[in-house]
Amino acid sequence: MEIEARLHALSARVGRALDVWLPAEQLQPGMLHKAMRYAALGGGKRMRPALVYATGTALGSPLDSLDGVACSVELIHAYSLIHDDLPAMDDDDLRRGKPSCHKAFDEATAILAGDAMQALAFYILAHDHRIVVDPAVRIEMVALLALASGSRGMAGGQAIDLASVGARLDIAQLEAMHIHKTGALIRASVVMAAASCRDLDASRRDDLDHFAKCIGLAFQIRDDILDVEGDTATLGKTQGADHARDKPTYPALMGLEQAKARARDLHDDALASLSGFDGRADLLRDIARYIVMRIK
Numbered sequence: 001m002e003i004e005a006r007l008h009a010l011s012a013r014v015g016r017a018l019d020v021w022l023p024a025e026q027l028q029p030g031m032l033h034k035a036m037r038y039a040a041l042g043g044g045k046r047m048r049p050a051l052v053y054a055t056g057t058a059l060g061s062p063l064d065s066l067d068g069v070a071c072s073v074e075l076i077h078a079y080s081l082i083h084d085d086l087p088a089m090d091d092d093d094l095r096r097g098k099p100s101c102h103k104a105f106d107e108a109t110a111i112l113a114g115d116a117m118q119a120l121a122f123y124i125l126a127h128d129h130r131i132v133v134d135p136a137v138r139i140e141m142v143a144l145l146a147l148a149s150g151s152r153g154m155a156g157g158q159a160i161d162l163a164s165v166g167a168r169l170d171i172a173q174l175e176a177m178h179i180h181k182t183g184a185l186i187r188a189s190v191v192m193a194a195a196s197c198r199d200l201d202a203s204r205r206d207d208l209d210h211f212a213k214c215i216g217l218a219f220q221i222r223d224d225i226l227d228v229e230g231d232t233a234t235l236g237k238t239q240g241a242d243h244a245r246d247k248p249t250y251p252a253l254m255g256l257e258q259a260k261a262r263a264r265d266l267h268d269d270a271l272a273s274l275s276g277f278d279g280r281a282d283l284l285r286d287i288a289r290y291i292v293m294r295i296k
Contacts, residue, residue, distance in 0.1 A: 003286040007050050014049040014074055015041060017067040021124055035105045035113035036120075040078045043096045045296070047219070048073040048189040050287060055193035055208060058274075058281035059200060066193060068128030069141065072121040073189045076149050079117040080158070080185075082110050089162065090245070121145065133196055141192045148188035157181025161247070169248040175217060177248075182223075183216030207273045211284065214270035219291050221263040224249040226296070228256060263292045 018040050023033040049070035056066040085092045085100035086107060093103050102110035125131070125142050133141075147153055157180030164177065190212035194205050228251050250259040270288045274281050 003290050006283060006286070007045070007047075007290070010050045010053050011044075011046040013053070013063070014046055014067070014070045017071050018074065021071055021120065031105065031109055032112055032116060035101055035109045036117055038104055039082050039101045039110075039113055040075060040117060042098060044078070044081075045294075046074060047287070047291070048077050048185060051186065051189040051212070051284075052193045054281075054283040054287055055190045056196065058208075058277055058284055059194065059197040060280065061193070061196055064130050065132050065196060068124045068131045069189075069192050069196065071128075072125050072145060073185060073192070075117045075121040075124070076145065076154070077185060079114040079121075080149075080154055082114040082117075084158065086110065089158070118149070131196065133198075137195055140195055144188050144192050144195070148184040153180055153184035153188075154182075157184065164248050166246045167248060169253070171253055174248055174250065174253060178217060178220040179213070182220040183213060186216035186219060187212040204276060207276060211270045211273040211288070214266045214273065215288050215291050218263045218266040218270070218288070221250045221259055221266070222292055222294060224251055225256065225259055225263070226294075227251075267292045 022037050022040055025034045025037060027033055052066050052070040052073060053063055056063065081095055082101045084090050085095055086102055093100055095101070098104070100110075101113060105113070122142060122145070125138065125145065131138060131141075149155065151159070157177055160177045161181055169177070187209060190208050191205070194200055194208050227249065250262065254262065267288050271285055274285060277284075
């Protein structure tokens with residue numbers, strides 16, 4: 001599929017940029033730097049950087065100016081996966097088809113690698129000279145990423161997720177949880193890229209934000225579906241883990257077919273948000289479709 005080729009190219013692009021920003025293993029403390037590189041350069045869908053690039057493409061921004069933003073959101077995501085896999089959280093031994101960071105190294109190193117990657121994300125936003133924006137916009141990007149990462153975003157969503165194990169949430173509560181846990185960083189990926197476009201009016205920025213909100217939820221629903229229908233080898237993580245931990249999921253609350261229908265409705269809503277954008281937004285449209293159709 002053409003979209004898979006495009007996503008692969010964008011993944012390779014952000015991988016090259018991350019390779020430059022991440023400290024070399026030869027620098028002290030070497031084991032910490034090795035763990036950081038293991039987690040950040042070890043593959044994965046890299047959907048959030050792809051959304052940064054796709055949004056920039058839709059708005060006519062050069063990709064070079066978006067590499068730092070793409071690296072920042074991917075580092076935040078990769079750090080969150082390290083911490084999510086820890087025994088105190090989801091306790092998962094497999095990530096991206098290989099041992100989780102705390103299994104490849106040790107728990108203390110994994111925790112510190114996540115901490116250091118979070119810090120590096122904000123360093124890049126502050127220092128990348130190719131992010132050609134006014135200082136106020138650069139600060140706005142830092143604020144957007146911080147809010148999406150913290151207690152009112154991803155970390156807060158994870159806290160709700162952990163507290164909900166064995167609980168019976170309704171759909172509104174489940175969607176609120178995932179708007180924070182998964183959706184916040186996806187929305188930040190799109191809105192940060194939009195912020196780099198000087199001439200973007202508020203209405204079009206709101207449309208992009210709504211697009212991102214819809215696909216963020218659709219992404220999580222598809223994850224929940226794959227936990228039921230997927231297999232460990234394809235997913236690169238343990239299939240059935242959410243069910244085994246008695247976590248609230250969309251299929252558990254709605255049934256599998258209704259969950260699929262909800263993902264399709266969100267996809268359609270996302271596309272409607274892009275109706276005012278021209279063909280340069282086709283990559284965003286293709287990513288939306290890929291999100292609800294993917295097998296891993």
